[in-house]
Amino acid sequence: MKISGTFLDEITHDIPSANWGPEEWAADFDAMQKIGIDTVIVIRGGYKDRSTFNSEALKSFQPMLPVYTDLVQVFLDQAQRCGMKLFFGLYDSGLHWQKGDYEKEAEINKFFSEEVTQKYGQHPAFQGWYLSHEMSVYDSKLIRIYEELTGHLRSLKNLPVLMSPYVKGRKQFEDPITPQEHYKQWDTILGNLSSKVDIVAFQDGQVDFYELPEIMSINKELADKHGLQAWSNVETFERGMPINFLPINWQNLRYKMEVAKNAGVEKLITFEFSHFMSPNSIYRSAHNLYKRYREWLDLGSF
């Protein structure tokens, strides 16, 4: 069971830009293809005042920074060239929903997704939607936004809808959730989102390694119960270190992949290839991670 999907982290939010142009992105899609990646997920189409293309929809709500390269076009073309499916992530205002104004966040995203569909909807690589707002516990307002948006997205272009929640785990939170409470929360959430969201890919990095098997089994059980596909977001960056964020230790990555396989998930995706496990990464330990991963895949050296 190998990693066959990756997020594309533009707009970068807390990860530094590699300053790649179309040429460097093309080289990285080649590197992805070599290890069997068939799915790419744009983490968010826009964030605050930044966007992946010059969006008139977003500009109608707030001033936006100019965009000099249409990254959505670059990513779609590369995905097509490499035979990959692209999931498009929505806009995150970093503002309205944090202040409780979910209606505004939904409204902006309706306009935004309409523009995206109009501009890129006919592209053959456009194969899915990604809900970029992340959840960890039940939140009635965020659930409502998910419900409203998924209906709207399907009406625009009826494609699989992916979400990638995080676990309120002890590596990130001082009051971590118990497995029992995690089960309860997500039983309710997925009950609400059943038939609206198609795929749930929990992040695997917030939980301590020894707790991961139990949490992943819960995630898989609940996805099955509510009729969603269960993928795992096998994070390729290390958590809990002084430098946020650098490539993960290969040993830890391999362990997490094995736990995911044992839990029976259907697909492994990662946040994310280009910074943390690419031979083109700005981080040299990522080059070595790619080597270790390819040795493990038995693809030979290169």
Add this chain to the structure above:
Amino acid sequence: MKISGTFLDEITHDIPSANWGPEEWAADFDAMQKIGIDTVIVIRGGYKDRSTFNSEALKSFQPMLPVYTDLVQVFLDQAQRCGMKLFFGLYDSGLHWQKGDYEKEAEINKFFSEEVTQKYGQHPAFQGWYLSHEMSVYDSKLIRIYEELTGHLRSLKNLPVLMSPYVKGRKQFEDPITPQEHYKQWDTILGNLSSKVDIVAFQDGQVDFYELPEIMSINKELADKHGLQAWSNVETFERGMPINFLPINWQNLRYKMEVAKNAGVEKLITFEFSHFMSPNSIYRSAHNLYKRYREWLDLGSF
């Protein structure tokens, strides 16, 4: 309008050393020259117990670490070789002025600048002074130090005097200044420093992108009003990220250069080339930034 000046960040203070020797510095001056840099500014001649050369003046005030390479000589020789002007930045005790003892800070710098003039004053590349103590709002004592030092510096060697203040902006401060208050503060400050300081190059990184046009217009207006040249310090590192500090996203750099051009500033300098946009940088994203910048300059690939 391109970046034609850069700080040289030795003594490094909060940026890691690249451990370059004279050979690596020479290669980096070549890279600077290729994109049209004609001005280099030594950020500070000394900081706390470290200095750019073995300064007897500084040693007479406090114990100093030994210096094994005379960086001032290296920088002056490289600047001359590449046809660049060097501005020399003063000593920052990191101690006296923070404790309110501005007299001491001025006294040390008078001795220090005398020694610097004696040792390096005849070098043809020595073409300016840089006031390394940074200001963001009116500070009567720091103004007095500026007044005393600029008079002294001109008496030693009558060269242009540069300052590079920061804006108390929301990217760095929890109680950011309003544009109105920024205008008021700097109207007073530049009124005081008129005919003492020749050039003011505000840092552009503390302000949110959407506020930058307004703040830069104020900066230019005030410089004109008080008879100073207005340059812009277009920072090439990213602010507001978990890792402090890494190369900026090319999109953000280009945006800030365009804002500066629209505000009518006379020259763009940056903090700083060697770590954040050099093809020789210890950071790989800087190599890509140099590529993006050269593509934009239409200098062709390399």
Add this chain to the structure above:
Amino acid sequence: MKISGTFLDEITHDIPSANWGPEEWAADFDAMQKIGIDTVIVIRGGYKDRSTFNSEALKSFQPMLPVYTDLVQVFLDQAQRCGMKLFFGLYDSGLHWQKGDYEKEAEINKFFSEEVTQKYGQHPAFQGWYLSHEMSVYDSKLIRIYEELTGHLRSLKNLPVLMSPYVKGRKQFEDPITPQEHYKQWDTILGNLSSKVDIVAFQDGQVDFYELPEIMSINKELADKHGLQAWSNVETFERGMPINFLPINWQNLRYKMEVAKNAGVEKLITFEFSHFMSPNSIYRSAHNLYKRYREWLDLGSF
């Protein structure tokens, strides 16, 4: 006087993994050998749920992550190939001793060191023990653990025992220790550990540069008084910077080596070569540090 020993920082704890496999480790041992390193010290055989080999002893106390490469075997074989001595560092639970349960920490380490002796004790490169629990001031319980463990280790395999304490210096602590108090504390500690520990290699990075000569003289004087060998742990990473941890400025490293030489220590080791001064490091400034260091050693360029 050159650096002739280095820690091997696996299990990495707060330093990111380079993701090296046996091939990359072999190349790094070559680089070590070129500058005269004859001693390697495994910083810890295990830490929390991670270990350098699949330890049955540790698994009998708590769940451990699987280990896919036997690093102890890799390190011992490389050390032998390069004619180096290896000191083996003990297990740090990161739990029991912090909670005051020193008995538990000692008990685990007794089992662990027995297993280590059985598995690797006959390897010709296995030439010393390293006490991985670090001390800075007198701690009666930690002293007892040292006493118990050193006796046990010697009964298993009678080899030199090394410790590398830290100084409660102002670069890391808000209430730094005075030199007088440091003398008093370590006079007592080394009095207790005399004839139990053979070598003491104080870390040199917590102390401000100007205080280092005094502190190092104290360290040497006390080691002599109590019959221990005095080495110095010349840290090759920079302290007190926003990014923890990156390679040190060559100037600072050279200064610290000179202070150690003046204090009369018998050997210089470092934490650590592979991340911070290796030509194979994931950090490019380390490559330059290696160059500077070799120039200084007069080994010529390469």
